[in-house]
Amino acid sequence: MAEMLRMMAVGGAFGGPLVPDYGAQATQTMHRKVGRRLDPTKGLKFTSAEIVRGPNGQEQHIEVERRHAVLVPHPDEIVFEYPVSGPFATEYLRHLRDGDLIPADQATADAGAQLGKSPINGHECTFDPTFERSLHKMHLEDPEDPEIELKKSADVLKSVKAAIGGGK
Numbered sequence: 303m304a305e306m307l308r309m310m311a312v313g314g315a316f317g318g319p320l321v322p323d324y325g326a327q328a329t330q331t332m333h334r335k336v337g338r339r340l341d342p343t344k345g346l347k348f349t350s351a352e353i354v355r356g357p358n359g360q361e362q363h364i365e366v367e368r369r370h371a372v373l374v375p376h377p378d379e380i381v382f383e384y385p386v387s388g389p390f391a392t393e394y395l396r397h398l399r400d401g402d403l404i405p406a407d408q409a410t411a412d413a414g415a416q417l418g419k420s421p422i423n424g425h426e427c428t429f430d431p432t433f434e435r436s437l438h439k440m441h442l443e444d445p446e447d448p449e450i451e452l453k454k455s456a457d458v459l460k461s462v463k464a465a466i467g468g469g470k
Contacts, residue, residue: 307384307394307413308406308466310433311337313440317373319402323382324390336382336403337437338373345370375441380458381406381465386413401425404435406466433462 312318323334349365356362382403384394397403398414400422405411407429414427433439439462442454 305386307386307391307398308410309336309382309384309394309398309403310380310406310462311335311375311382311437312402312404312435313437314435318437318440319397320373321394321397321402324393325384325388328390335373337376337379339376339379340371341374342369342371344374345372375438380436380438380462398427399425401427404433405429406433406462433459436462438462 311321320338321336323332323336326332326334347367347369349367351363352366353361353363384391394403395414395417398405398410399417400420405414405427411427411429417427419426436458439455439458442458
């Protein structure tokens with residue numbers, strides 16, 4: 303069995319499933335998601351009212367344009383690693399079994415496959431060397447220009463392989 307579970311976030315409809323970073327929540331009380339980060343510059347714009355004190359000391363109502371923060375693929379966390387002996391390894395294995403995460407290497411796929419089929423959706427954990435369901439790959443694809451899509455997909459695949467030690 304592998305010493306580290308190597309997993310990738312899954313993309314899909316409405317961004318795909320959100321898997322908590324259990325370690326960050328337990329030790330740092332941070333609400334993080336595997337393979338994603340919060341970006342306050344990419345969400346939808348909205349206008350909100352704010353009360354401020356004017357130069358004369360009177361309260362004034364002004365309208366401020368803001369954006370909703372959204373979760374986007376984390377550029378530095380293509381492959382998420384977690385030790386097999388860690389306290390939350392079982393949770394990550396369940397997410398692999400249910401298809402909420404995809405394995406980034408064969409050893410992780412084998413560990414997830416030991417749990418069998420998912421009782422929720424019948425998914426089986428298998429290794430896909432093309433990383434078709436990867437959040438990062440799906441996010442970079444541009445359906446309007448197939449040449450750009452192929453180059454970006456090849457770059458993502460190359461960086462994923464380099465991150466997990468495949469490098470070729």
